[in-house]
Structure formats: structure tokens, C-alpha cells
Amino acid sequence: MMTPTPSAAQLAARMQHVAMSPTIKGTIAAEKLRREGVDVVDLGAGEPDFPTPxxxxxxxxxxxxxxxxxxxxxxxxxxxxxxxxxxxxxxxxxxxxxxxxxxxxxxxxxxxxxxxxxxxxxxxxxxxxxxxxxxxxxxxxxxxxxxxxxxxxxxxxxxxxxxxxxxxxxxxxxxxxxxxxxxxxxxxxxxxxxxxxxxxxxxxxxxxxxxxxxxxxxxxxxxxxxxxxxxxxxxxxxxxxxxxxxxxxxxxxxxxxxxxxxxxxxxxxxxxxxxxxxxxxxxxxxxxxxxGPQQCVTDMLTVYQQRRDQVLEWLAEEPRFRCAVPQGAFYVFPDIGDFLSPGGLRTSLEFSDALLAEEHVVTTPGEAFDAPGFVRLSYATSLERLREGLTRLIRFARKHS
Ligand SMILES: Cc1ncc(COP(=O)(O)O)c(C=O)c1O
The missing domain is CATH 3.40.640.10 (Type I PLP-dependent aspartate aminotransferase-like (Major domain))
Incomplete structure (x- = not known):
């Protein structure tokens, strides 16, 4: 006799409360597009793009x-x-x-x-x-x-x-x-x-x-x-x-x-x-x-800072992206509220999904961080890819506003 596959309700009580990160869905969709040969700009990365020294x-x-x-x-x-x-x-x-x-x-x-x-x-x-x-x-x-x-x-x-x-x-x-x-x-x-x-x-x-x-x-x-x-x-x-x-x-x-x-x-x-x-x-x-020598850390930090400044400058080309200046890490977290509406993209989750589908840019919606209405852009990628990603993002946002 086959044992029935357990449903979530049959797992331990603690498992009812633990949620998978909502970023996973976007990552899977992006991977699928990449396999189809689409030029995806990945601003979703939560890790350095540099090789290990x-x-x-x-x-x-x-x-x-x-x-x-x-x-x-x-x-x-x-x-x-x-x-x-x-x-x-x-x-x-x-x-x-x-x-x-x-x-x-x-x-x-x-x-x-x-x-x-x-x-x-x-x-x-x-x-x-x-x-x-x-x-x-x-x-x-x-x-x-x-x-x-x-x-x-x-x-x-x-x-x-x-x-x-x-x-x-x-x-x-x-x-x-x-x-x-x-x-x-x-x-x-x-x-x-x-x-x-x-x-x-x-x-x-x-x-x-x-x-x-x-x-x-x-x-x-x-x-x-x-x-x-x-x-x-x-x-x-x-x-x-x-x-x-x-x-x-x-x-x-x-x-x-x-x-x-x-x-x-x-x-x-x-x-x-x-x-x-x-x-x-x-x-x-x-x-x-x-x-060992800590120069590698300083060198990476210098590059991250250049990218941060550049991304903030590019993002400012569309002033409706309101963005605090991050003091550390390698993310910017703009408010995209001005591009959301009941008749259009309603949430930052929908914003990120549509941005991936239409412009092939991966971002992480604010919902993943308990902050609907924002998106996270990682600048742990090259300036060239950042410029391309920001161009597509701005084009997309204007189209939907
Ligand atoms: C805020 C924060 N803390 C901790 C970690 C853990 O990183 P790791 O387990 O790779 O050291 C991460 C990784 O993304 C993070 O963003």
C-alpha cells in the first residue's frame, strides 16, 4: 500500500509558521528566462560579484x-x-x-x-x-x-x-x-x-x-x-x-x-x-x-562605493524613485509607491514580477523584507550591467506611471 504524501498540516506545528523567502519565486523565473537565452540583468544578488581573493x-x-x-x-x-x-x-x-x-x-x-x-x-x-x-x-x-x-x-x-x-x-x-x-x-x-x-x-x-x-x-x-x-x-x-x-x-x-x-x-x-x-x-x-592582508576588503569597498554613488545618480534620473542614501552593504532600497495604483501595478511584488517579465530585470520586492512599496536593487554587479538595468527599470517605471 502506498503511504499518502503528507500535507503541510501533518508536519510539526513549528513548520506551520515558517515561511520560505518570497524572493525565491523571482529567482526561479529569472533562471527560466536565462535558460531560454534571454539577456537578464540581475539586480537581485545578495552576494558579492567579486571572486574570492x-x-x-x-x-x-x-x-x-x-x-x-x-x-x-x-x-x-x-x-x-x-x-x-x-x-x-x-x-x-x-x-x-x-x-x-x-x-x-x-x-x-x-x-x-x-x-x-x-x-x-x-x-x-x-x-x-x-x-x-x-x-x-x-x-x-x-x-x-x-x-x-x-x-x-x-x-x-x-x-x-x-x-x-x-x-x-x-x-x-x-x-x-x-x-x-x-x-x-x-x-x-x-x-x-x-x-x-x-x-x-x-x-x-x-x-x-x-x-x-x-x-x-x-x-x-x-x-x-x-x-x-x-x-x-x-x-x-x-x-x-x-x-x-x-x-x-x-x-x-x-x-x-x-x-x-x-x-x-x-x-x-x-x-x-x-x-x-x-x-x-x-x-x-x-x-x-x-x-592575511585586508587590502582586498578595502579594494572591494571602494568599488562598491563607486557603484552606490553611480546607481543613486542614475536612479535620480527619475525623481519619483525616492531613495535614502545607504551607509553600508551593497543595496539601494527605493520607494516605488509613485508607480503603483489600484488600476495598474498594485504592489511592489507585482512591480518586480512585471519588471522581470517585460524588461528582464531581477529585483527583490519590498514584501520580502516586510516593506511593501519598495524594491531592493543590489549593486553587487558591474557598472555596465547596472547602467543597463537602471535604463530598463526607468523605462519600465515611466511606462507604468
Ligand atoms: C543581514 C544578513 N545577515 C546575515 C546573513 C548571513 O550570511 P551568511 O550566512 O552567508 O554568513 C545575510 C546574508 O544574506 C544577511 O543579509
Whole structure:
């Protein structure tokens, strides 16, 4: 007898609440067009277009050639945990011991350890939107309730202390902040970080900082969040970092969670029963990334900044795209509200779908980030493709207005 295929309702209760990212549909449609030979301009990418720098690749090759292809310590090699500690000491002046660091399969797993390890049923956890959807989904998977604060376009989507602290409830157990933010490129200011840190310390709250874009900040804006939060909240602070964006290593799946020893031990135990150690080869490559020359990071940042400035200039050719100036990461997030109407394109989701169908440009609709009425354009692609994409986008928007 055939076993019937289970419906979603037969899965565990937690699965009823976890949603696949709405970006996937667009990615599949774009892939289909590409296979048909269509010239698609992809402004959807959430990853650097640069190759992984050669000295990092060489370290990966050397690890394979030396047969460093076996399990490592579950929490990561000592060399890599020391390299993470050294990086944070150099960049922020903070001190962490290797047993306060767990090497993970990307920043995403570090954030998952934080969600599962710190939050549970009955807890409210404050975070901000427009935001990267995984943060709220992970909080839900932990059984806790995400309390999502809407940041304001006219304030550059900055997650301010006023907004975040204004969402405190008696059940608040933690605050998760992504800065620089995806999709907005907004930065939490150091002054606001101080206010949040002081209040969190007073109330005994956990603060989780998603620092995956920490090396991609323009104009040298001071952003020592580990130092500021660590000063008053070290025993309740978790940092989630990653080699993905800074070193163009998204496919290597390598990140880290940094926090007090009890948290790191818990995350280590959790990881020992799920994925075990992050890829040994990626760990050797990441040592080269963190300890090696940092000029590659600076060089990529310079190019991203040129692209950001250029994209903002091109976007301004059509003033109805209203766009805050992102301070970090590699996205712009314009308001496309002026091109939406009840009789035409009604939502940013419809806008993105029609833009792909008519002009073959991939964008990510604001709905993916809890921000309908906006679209995310990634500038992790060449200036030439950006010019082509922006030309098509403007032509499309004018046609539909
Ligand atoms: C805001 C944010 N945090 C964390 C991550 C995790 O990246 P990874 O798991 O590749 O380190 C991403 C990736 O897109 C992101 O956008």
C-alpha cells in the first residue's frame, strides 16, 4: 500500500509558521528566462560579484592538498577562533577568548544559535524592518515572538534607540539588530547604540548584533558596536559575523558566533547535534582571510562605493524613485509607491514580477523584507550591467506611471 504524501498540516506545528523567502519565486523565473537565452540583468544578488581573493583560495587548496579534510574541533579550529579574536581586537579593541567563539556554517547559523539558545516561548524579541527575513523567522522557530519595529524611510531606515526601546514590553527578552542593514544599508549610530546598551543592561536583556556587513561601511563612519555594547553588556551580548560578504566567500559557508562562555558552550552543544564543525577547508581559508592582508576588503569597498554613488545618480534620473542614501552593504532600497495604483501595478511584488517579465530585470520586492512599496536593487554587479538595468527599470517605471 502506498503511504499518502503528507500535507503541510501533518508536519510539526513549528513548520506551520515558517515561511520560505518570497524572493525565491523571482529567482526561479529569472533562471527560466536565462535558460531560454534571454539577456537578464540581475539586480537581485545578495552576494558579492567579486571572486574570492586568490590568497584565500590558495589556503583552501593547500588544506585539501594536505588532507585537512577531516572533522575539526566541533566549535572550530583553535587557529581560526584565535584569528576571529584577533580581528575583533584589531577592529574594535574588544577581547574575546577562543572558548567564547564558535565557528559556524555562515553568519546565518550563528544567528540561529543565538535565537535557539537565548529565546523561547513567552519571550518577545525586538527587531526592525525593513529587514532581512531570516531574523524574524528564526525567532519564531525558537518559539518566541518577533516584535518588529518599522524604521522610517525619511530617517534613512535607521534603527534608532527611540524606535527600538519604544517597543519594549514586560516580556521582552532580547533585541536583534542588523547593522549595516539588509536591505536598507542603514547603520545604528554609536550614540543610539549607547542608549540601547544602557537600557538593555538595566533590564538584563540579550542583545544580538548581526554584523555580517560590518566591513562594508562607506565614508569611515565610526561603528564600534562590539565595543559600545560590550562595555556595559558583555555577558549578554552575542555577535554574529561572517566571511561571506567582506571576503566574497558566500559559498564557503563560514561565520562565527561570539559571546559569553556559557552561550558559546550552549551553541557548541547545539552544533554538535546538528551540523558539527563548519567545513574544515573553509576554516583554513578563513584563517587566511582574517589574518592575511585586508587590502582586498578595502579594494572591494571602494568599488562598491563607486557603484552606490553611480546607481543613486542614475536612479535620480527619475525623481519619483525616492531613495535614502545607504551607509553600508551593497543595496539601494527605493520607494516605488509613485508607480503603483489600484488600476495598474498594485504592489511592489507585482512591480518586480512585471519588471522581470517585460524588461528582464531581477529585483527583490519590498514584501520580502516586510516593506511593501519598495524594491531592493543590489549593486553587487558591474557598472555596465547596472547602467543597463537602471535604463530598463526607468523605462519600465515611466511606462507604468
Ligand atoms: C543581514 C544578513 N545577515 C546575515 C546573513 C548571513 O550570511 P551568511 O550566512 O552567508 O554568513 C545575510 C546574508 O544574506 C544577511 O543579509
Amino acid at each position: 586568490s590568497h584565500i583560495c590558495e589556503a583552501g587548496h593547500a588544506a585539501i592538498n594536505a588532507q585537512r579534510t577531516k572533522y575539526t574541533a566541533n566549535m572550530g579550529t583553535l587557529d581560526l577562533r584565535q584569528a576571529v579574536a584577533a580581528r575583533y581586537r584589531t577592529d574594535y579593541g574588544v577581547e574575546y577568548a577562543p572558548d567564547e567563539i564558535v565557528i559556524t556554517a555562515g553568519g546565518k547559523q550563528a544567528l540561529y544559535h543565538a535565537a535557539i539558545g537565548l529565546f523561547g516561548p513567552g519571550d518577545d524579541v525586538i527587531t526592525h524592518a525593513p529587514g532581512w527575513p531570516t531574523i524574524a523567522e528564526q525567532i519564531k522557530l525558537a518559539g518566541a515572538k518577533p516584535v518588529i519595529v518599522q524604521t522610517r524611510a525619511e530617517q534613512g531606515f535607521v534603527p534608532t534607540a527611540e524606535l527600538l526601546l519604544g517597543a519594549l514590553t514586560p516580556n521582552t527578552r532580547g533585541i536583534v539588530i542588523n547593522s549595516p542593514g539588509n536591505p536598507t544599508g542603514a547603520l545604528l549610530s554609536e550614540a543610539d547604540a549607547r542608549l540601547i546598551a544602557a537600557e538593555a543592561a538595566r533590564r538584563g536583556l540579550w542583545v544580538v548584533l548581526d554584523l555580517c556587513y560590518e566591513r562594508l561601511i562607506y565614508g569611515g563612519v565610526p561603528h564600534n558596536l562590539p565595543g559600545i555594547f560590550g562595555e556595559v553588556l558583555r555577558d549578554r551580548l552575542v555577535l554574529a559575523g561572517s566571511s561571506s560578504k567582506a571576503y566574497a566567500m558566500t559559498g564557503w559557508r563560514l561565520g562565527w558566533a561570539v559571546g559569553p562562555k556559557a552561550f558559546a558552550s550552549g551553541a557548541n552543544a547545539l552544533q554538535s547535534h546538528t551540523t558539527s564543525n563548519a567545513s574544515s577547508i573553509s576554516q583554513y581559508a578563513a584563517v587566511a582571510a582574517l589574518n
